[in-house]
């Protein structure tokens with residue numbers, strides 16, 4: 001018997017634990033660099049809320065959590081990702 005136990009992870013911004021599905025996963029992949037929802041390696045999670053996405057220190061917290069510096073290319077992708085999520089919540093979807 002396989003039991004379905006929700007995978008709980010901690011948000012790096014608000015420090016609360018959530019079901020994995022409610023979190024955006026950022027991974028520092030050993031070969032491919034920093035990826036969103038992909039890759040294998042050290043990971044950090046951010047809960048899908050306006051509060052944490054609009055955290056002005058979120059990039060610093062990410063760098064600390066992943067123990068790396070963020071590439072400008074990644075920051076661009078990351079900002080697009082969180083902006084599109086914010087759009088969804090503003091529309092009430």
Ligand SMILES: [Zn+2]
Pocket residue numbers: 011012013014015016046047049052
């Ligand atoms: Zn959070």
